[in-house]
Amino acid sequence: MKLRSKLLALSLLTLLLPWSAWKLLQEVEGFLRESQEHALRATARTMVGVIPVGFQTRLLFLPEEYLLLRRLPRAPVLDGYDYDWPDAGQARSWTAERGDLTVDLLAGAHEGRLYLMVEVRSANRAAGGQPRGRLVLEARDPRGLYRFTLEPEAPGPLQLSSERQGAGQLEGYWLDGEHGYRVELRLPVAAADTDLRLEVQDRGAVIARVSAPSPASGDGWIGLVGEWRSVSRWMAASGMAEARSWLVGPDGWVLADSRADAPDTAEGSAADGEQQTTWAQRTLYRLVAGARTREVDGPGPENPVRLDGPAVRRALAGTPAADWTRERETAVVRNTVAVPVVLEGAVRGAVVMQSTSDGLLLMTNRAMGRLLFTTLALALALAAALWLFASRLSRRVQRLGEAVSRAMADGAEPQALPLVRDRDELGELARNNERLLRAVAEYSAYLKTLASKLSHELKTPLAITRSSLDNLSDRELDPETQRFVERAREGVERQAAIVRAMSEASRLEAAIAAAEWAEVDLAHLLNSLGEGYRAVHPDRELRIRTPPEPCPLHCAPDLLAQALDKLADNALSLSGPQDVVTLALEHTPEGFDFTVRNTGSRLPAELRERLFDSLVSLRDKRGETPHLGLGLYIVRLVAAAHGGSVTARNLPEGQGVEFRIRLPAAPAP
Numbered sequence: 001m002k003l004r005s006k007l008l009a010l011s012l013l014t015l016l017l018p019w020s021a022w023k024l025l026q027e028v029e030g031f032l033r034e035s036q037e038h039a040l041r042a043t044a045r046t047m048v049g050v051i052p053v054g055f056q057t058r059l060l061f062l063p064e065e066y067l068l069l070r071r072l073p074r075a076p077v078l079d080g081y082d083y084d085w086p087d088a089g090q091a092r093s094w095t096a097e098r099g100d101l102t103v104d105l106l107a108g109a110h111e112g113r114l115y116l117m118v119e120v121r122s123a124n125r126a127a128g129g130q131p132r133g134r135l136v137l138e139a140r141d142p143r144g145l146y147r148f149t150l151e152p153e154a155p156g157p158l159q160l161s162s163e164r165q166g167a168g169q170l171e172g173y174w175l176d177g178e179h180g181y182r183v184e185l186r187l188p189v190a191a192a193d194t195d196l197r198l199e200v201q202d203r204g205a206v207i208a209r210v211s212a213p214s215p216a217s218g219d220g221w222i223g224l225v226g227e228w229r230s231v232s233r234w235m236a237a238s239g240m241a242e243a244r245s246w247l248v249g250p251d252g253w254v255l256a257d258s259r260a261d262a263p264d265t266a267e268g269s270a271a272d273g274e275q276q277t278t279w280a281q282r283t284l285y286r287l288v289a290g291a292r293t294r295e296v297d298g299p300g301p302e303n304p305v306r307l308d309g310p311a312v313r314r315a316l317a318g319t320p321a322a323d324w325t326r327e328r329e330t331a332v333v334r335n336t337v338a339v340p341v342v343l344e345g346a347v348r349g350a351v352v353m354q355s356t357s358d359g360l361l362l363m364t365n366r367a368m369g370r371l372l373f374t375t376l377a378l379a380l381a382l383a384a385a386l387w388l389f390a391s392r393l394s395r396r397v398q399r400l401g402e403a404v405s406r407a408m409a410d411g412a413e414p415q416a417l418p419l420v421r422d423r424d425e426l427g428e429l430a431r432n433n434e435r436l437l438r439a440v441a442e443y444s445a446y447l448k449t450l451a452s453k454l455s456h457e458l459k460t461p462l463a464i465t466r467s468s469l470d471n472l473s474d475r476e477l478d479p480e481t482q483r484f485v486e487r488a489r490e491g492v493e494r495q496a497a498i499v500r501a502m503s504e505a506s507r508l509e510a511a512i513a514a515a516e517w518a519e520v521d522l523a524h525l526l527n528s529l530g531e532g533y534r535a536v537h538p539d540r541e542l543r544i545r546t547p548p549e550p551c552p553l554h555c556a557p558d559l560l561a562q563a564l565d566k567l568a569d570n571a572l573s574l575s576g577p578q579d580v581v582t583l584a585l586e587h588t589p590e591g592f593d594f595t596v597r598n599t600g601s602r603l604p605a606e607l608r609e610r611l612f613d614s615l616v617s618l619r620d621k622r623g624e625t626p627h628l629g630l631g632l633y634i635v636r637l638v639a640a641a642h643g644g645s646v647t648a649r650n651l652p653e654g655q656g657v658e659f660r661i662r663l664p665a666a667p668a669p
Contacts, residue, residue, distance in 0.1 A: 011383035018376040036355065037322050037335055043240050044339040044353045045320070050238070051341065055231050059249075059341065059348040063223035065211070067092050068253045068305050069191055071227060072110040078157070080175025080182050082106070082117055090306045091119070096200075096208040100124050103200060103208050107224055109191035114139075114224075116187065120200055120208075121180040133181070136199040137170075140221065141189050150174070150183065162188070195221035225249075231256035235351075243355040247341075250316060250349060252306050260303075293326040293333060307352055311338040315350040318342070332356060396426055400433070407437045455499045462499065465492050512641045515556035522551040522560075522592055526585050529561060533568050533583075540572060545584040551592055553663065555642055563638035564594060566631040567659050571598035579656070591644070591665040599656035603648060611648050612636040635661070 070086060082088035091104035106117035118135065134151040147163040148170050158172040168188025175182045197220060198210035211220035231247055235258040239245040245258040294310075314321035315338030323336045334356050341349045396419060403417045417437070419430035469489050477485065523546035530544035564583070571581045579600035586593040603611070612632045632646075639646040644663040651658055 011386040014379040014382045014386075017379045021375040033324070033335070037337065040240070040243060040335060040337045040353050040355055041320065041322065041339065043243070044245075044337050044351050047235065047238055047245065047353075048339050048341050048351050052234065055228070055234070055247075056343055058228065058231075060343055062249055062348070063225070066223040066225045066249075066253075067105060067107045067196065069114075069224045069226035070106070070108040070305055071303075072108040072115065075110045075113075076108070076115055076117075076184065078171060078173045078184050078186060080155075080173045080184050082182075082184075085117060086303060087301045087305050088117070090301075090304070091117070094208065094210045101200065101208050103198070103210055105198070105210060107191075107196075109226065112190055112192070114187045114189050114191040114194060116185040116196075117182070118185070118198065119180065119182045121177075123179070134201040135183060136201060137185075138197040139187055139189050139194055141192075141194045143189075146187070146189060155181070158183070158185070191224065191226065194224050196224065197221055225253075225255065227254075227260060228256045229260065232258060232260040236260075239353065240355070243353050246304075246307060246352040246354075248307050248312065248316075248350050248352055250347065252308050252312055252316065254305055254307060255349070257303065293324045295328050296325045297328055299327060299332070299334075309336055309338075311336050312350060312352055314338065315340045315352070316347060318347050393426075400426065400430055404433055404437065408440075458495065458499050462492060462496055466496075512556075512559060512637060515559050515641070517554060517556050519552050519554045520557045522553050522555075522585055522594075523547055524550075525557055525560065526564070526583060526594070529564055529568070530583050533572075537572055539577060541580045543580060543582040545582065547585060547587050549587075551585060551587055553592060554666070555663070556638075559638045559641060560594075563635045563661065564596070566635050567594075567596040567661075570631060570659070571596050571657075574598065575600040575656075588662075590662070592663045594661040594663070595658055597651070597656055597658045601657055602654070603650050603657055612646060635659075639663070 072084075073086070074084065076084045085106055085108065088106065091106045094103045094105070095101070096103075100123045102121045104117075104119040104121070108115045108117075116137075120133070120135075134149065137148045137150065139146040139148075146168075148160060149163070150158060150160070150172075152158060152174045155174045155176045158174055159169060161169050170185060170187055172183055172185035175184075196210075199206050200208035200210075211222060228247070235245040235247065235256055239258050246254050247256040249255050309323050309325075311321040311323035318340050320337075320339045322338075324333065325336065326333050334354055336352065336354045338350045338352045340347045341351060399418050407417065417430050417434045419427050420434055421427065422430070466489075469485060469492065473482075473485055473489075526546055527544055530542060534540075534542050568581070568583065575581065575598045579598055582595075582597045584595045584597070586595065612635065632648075636646050639661050642663050644661060646659065646661050648657065648659050650656075
């Protein structure tokens with residue numbers, strides 16, 4: 001991994017800043033939520049503990065079976081439809097014993113008049129498949145008993161009098177449906193202090209009865225219970241101003257509402273909260289508190305007639321509870337707390353309080369949201385700064401590395417290194433590399449002239465030694481002494497061969513500048529050299545491959561022939577009699593490539609970078625012929641003189657070794 005990538009990966013640790021801000025945001029939100037919940041629950045418990053005795057008595061004597069009397073904002077249109085009934089979906093339901101028939105009953109009051117909505121549904125009845133049926137409705141109030149039998153011949157308006165003379169006239173509408181029928185009625189009785197009984201008959205038989213479960217509980221009459229306005233006013237005065245309170249009965253039906261006289265308060269509060277929060281703030285709060293809140297589709301009814309949430313159910317079971325909900329679309333959060341009302345050892349109802357957490361939402365978004373976005377922006381800025389710093393550092397290191405690579409090549413000036421004037425660690429590294437490269441350049445220059453110096457210095461001692469041995473051999477010597485003289489003569493000859501080899505390298509460096517250049521056909525040159533190699537080594541398999549067309553090039557043919565001689569000699573001497581040596585010429589878009597391949601040998605990895613340096617030899621064992629490691633060095637000099645290069649590599653899958661001389665199409669003489 002590059003230095004820039006490493007620092008970029010390291011900069012990811014800066015994301016711990018927004019992560020810690022996020023965790024802090026969640027902790028603060030949880031603390032605020034717990035504080036609000038505790039305050040709300042404490043208020044609800046206080047209200048339960050101080051319920052006036054009169055209200056407790058009303059709870060104790062609440063009918064076992066009762067029907068909530070709704071406040072109707074306007075007189076319903078008697079058409080059999082429930083669109084003008086508030087919260088029509090929260091009807092009181094009774095099911096027949098046989099289980100295939102259900103009766104839903106709604107009761108409402110407007111200007112003192114009593115309205116009923118009766119819906120009968122049967123799983124076995126399709127519209128028009130059976131007789132329409134008959135309803136028998138009984139009502140009683142302090143003035144007497146009223147009985148009405150509803151058995152119309154066809155759906156439509158109803159108008160009939162009570163069986164008791166002078167009791168008034170009932171008005172309504174009968175509407176058939178797919179699985180039953182619906183009847184909307186206006187009774188000639190006052191809504192207050194009225195009880196009801198209802199029978200559903202079919203062919204004269206009672207198939208469902210809407211009444212109390214036992215006559216002992218009140219002769220089977222169902223009491224109509226309206227809103228307890230005095231309790232509502234007491235709850236409005238005793239509860240929290242920012243919270244809404246309800247008193248519910250044992251079945252969750254709302255008996256009192258602290259905002260009964262101000263129905264638009266809750267809606268206005270929620271609307272205000274929605275106006276003060278943006279989409280981004282709501283999204284943020286969803287992420288912060290989503291796992292700890294229950295999502296709901298909407299705010300619910302403005303004036304609910306029954307509360308049936310998880311907290312209410314637990315409270316009616318005897319356990320105080322709380323429930324957090326969040327609207328799916330607006331992210332408005334509501335906290336609902338329910339505390340049971342226990343009288344004479346039994347749960348008689350519950351006090352339910354609900355607050356809309358607009359204040360919590362705003363405080364969390366405005367205060368902690370700034371912290372979250374600030375830390376996130378800081379992390380991104382820090383990551384960008386680290387990336388820029390890493391990019392600049394990487395470019396500086398790359399420049400230094402490229403300069404060192406150029407300085408390692410022949411003819412490069414080590415003084416041209418960048419960063420040598422910088423005062424940081426890279427500047428110190430550049431200065432150290434400059435000193436090292438200067439020392440290497442001086443040593444390389446010394447090695448290049450070492451052969452010529454040694455050959456010059458050794459010629460005279462060798463001549464003296466050879467003449468002395470010649471003079472000594474002219475004398476009469478015993479056989480033992482003569483044997484030592486011959487061995488000394490052999491050593492002198494070997495030293496002379498070494499001097500000649502060093503002189504050859506020195507002369508070649510000088511001869512390159514004076515070489516004769518001409519345009520020759522490289523294919524013809526390689527074929528001629530190959531035939532000569534075959535004549536010298538008739539026992540070896542030597543292959544020559546050249547293009548069929550001529551390959552003209554302006555070059556120094558003698559120098560190229562000498563370089564190819566060195567490569568062919570290496571290939572033949574470093575491989576066995578069974579191995580194959582291949583000399584090839586390739587025409588490339590850039591120029592021409594000479595390749596010399598042989599099987600049966602491999603290049604040592606430790607010498608691969610120094611093969612073409614002076615005094616470096618591939619041979620591990622020394623034979624009779626001295627090898628000073630000047631052959632490949634001469635090949636490099638010849639390639640450089642033609643503006644080309646020479647490379648060596650091991651062929652894949654152990655196929656051998658390849659040396660390649662690459663010559664440009666138009667080398668400068």
